[in-house]
Amino acid sequence: xSSSGEAVVSTQSTGEAIVNMSHxxxxxxxxxxxxxxxxxxxxxxxxxNGYKILRVTLDSSTDYRTITDLESEDSLxxxxxxxxxxxxxxxxxEKLNHCQRAFTLQNLPVEVINDNFGDxxxxxxxxxxxxxxxxxxxxxxxxxxxxxxxxxHLDALATLHPDNAxxxxxxxxxxxxxxxxxxxITSNVTSTTSDxxxxxxxxxxxxxxEWVSPATVMYIIDSxxxxxEQDKSADMAALLEKYQFVIAPCINPDGYEYTHEKERLWRxxxxxxxxKNNKRNWFGGCFYRRCYGVDSNRNWSTDWGKExxxxxPCSELYPGKExxxxxxxxxVKDYLEAQRNKLKGYISYHSYSQLFLIPLAYTTNPPPDxxxxxxxxxxxxxxxxxRHGQIYTAQSFADM
Numbered sequence: 083x084s085s086s087g088e089a090v091v092s093t094q095s096t097g098e099a100i101v102n103m104s105h106x107x108x109x110x111x112x113x114x115x116x117x118x119x120x121x122x123x124x125x126x127x128x129x130x131n132g133y134k135i136l137r138v139t140l141d142s143s144t145d146y147r148t149i150t151d152l153e154s155e156d157s158l159x160x161x162x163x164x165x166x167x168x169x170x171x172x173x174x175x176e177k178l179n180h181c182q183r184a185f186t187l188q189n190l191p192v193e194v195i196n197d198n199f200g201d202x203x204x205x206x207x208x209x210x211x212x213x214x215x216x217x218x219x220x221x222x223x224x225x226x227x228x229x230x231x232x233x234x235h236l237d238a239l240a241t242l243h244p245d246n247a248x249x250x251x252x253x254x255x256x257x258x259x260x261x262x263x264x265x266x267i268t269s270n271v272t273s274t275t276s277d278x279x280x281x282x283x284x285x286x287x288x289x290x291x292e293w294v295s296p297a298t299v300m301y302i303i304d305s306x307x308x309x310x311e312q313d314k315s316a317d318m319a320a321l322l323e324k325y326q327f328v329i330a331p332c333i334n335p336d337g338y339e340y341t342h343e344k345e346r347l348w349r350x351x352x353x354x355x356x357x358k359n360n361k362r363n364w365f366g367g368c369f370y371r372r373c374y375g376v377d378s379n380r381n382w383s384t385d386w387g388k389e390x391x392x393x394x395p396c397s398e399l400y401p402g403k404e405x406x407x408x409x410x411x412x413x414v415k416d417y418l419e420a421q422r423n424k425l426k427g428y429i430s431y432h433s434y435s436q437l438f439l440i441p442l443a444y445t446t447n448p449p450p451d452x453x454x455x456x457x458x459x460x461x462x463x464x465x466x467x468x469r470h471g472q473i474y475t476a477q478s479f480a481d482m
């Protein structure tokens with residue numbers, strides 16, 4: 083979205099999700115609390131007490147191998163990695179000394195980002211107990227909410243704005259039997275002419291723990307329908323005359339619910355994925371432990387399994403056994419393939435870092451329309467700065 087409110091659509095030749103932010107719908111990562119429905123802070127929810135988040139600077143492939151070897155032996159968890167030689171990791175108190183010895187031997191610079199992540203988890207979950215339950219269909223932006231609250235609000239919006247919104251479920255269900263609900267927003271939504279408009283797909287929640295992503299996408303939906311950003315209603319109406327927006331706020335619902343129920347930093351899907359390091363015992367079971375989930379963002383077909391992935395099913399970067407072997411990604415792919423002649427933009431919201439990422443992700447070779455993407459990125463980050471005073475960077479995903 084440009085500073086004028088005009089939609090600037092960034093197409094992607096790979097068809098994969100691109101992280102981006104717009105100034106109209108930019109939501110600051112506020113200190114949000116949980117919504118009701120999780121139970122008490124001691125109900126078998128992973129506490130992360132004493133866990134530290136560390137930032138490690140790597141200078142060589144040997145340095146990186148030190149990190150991946152520690153991850154492989156379950157001594158740490160990689161939270162975020164990039165080509166900029168910076169890796170953020172989560173380390174338990176039991177494994178801290180072991181990791182520090184390895185870092186010292188390799189002369190790796192280490193910065194403490196969070197000295198006790200468990201304190202944050204405890205505060206977040208305790209805040210849940212004081213959160214008043216919402217009326218069915220309502221939504222708020224001072225709490226994070228469970229999946230049913232998101233879906234109920236989409237249905238309520240479709241009822242409140244029957245001329246411009248309708249909800250539907252993607253065909254199929256997730257591994258744990260959940261639906262992926264979407265809302266279609268355009269003027270005269272039930273007319274045949276509205277179905278012919280160029281389509282912009284927006285999604286969130288592909289990584290389960292990134293709770294601000296579904297919240298941001300919900301804000302976009304509310305803004306398009308005039309529930310937020312009322313002063314821009316004329317701009318929104320113009321957009322709805324020109325485009326149809328199909329928006330799914332949470333495309334990894336199994337993982338999202340698991341982060342609310344059991345483990346805050348769970349990232350992947352929840353389908354059993356194999357054995358740790360692919361090793362089985364003589365009896366056919368797992369030699370170490372069973373693994374669950376796949377990184378949905380790496381389960382697409384484009385250059386599948388070649389870049390920034392792991393063959394270990396327990397890794398955060400495990401792409402699956404083959405493209406689209408995760409129900410949720412296959413459901414999105416099937417829907418978008420049927421709409422491919424209308425689809426003009428794919429926007430996916432993530433958290434972690436102030437970045438507007440443009441194609442491509444799997445290679446540093448620029449796409450043929452790179453100048454177009456750079457122009458879009460420059461407009462978006464300028465608009466964010468003008469609106470919120472926040473500094474974002476527009477760059478290729480592969481240059482991270």
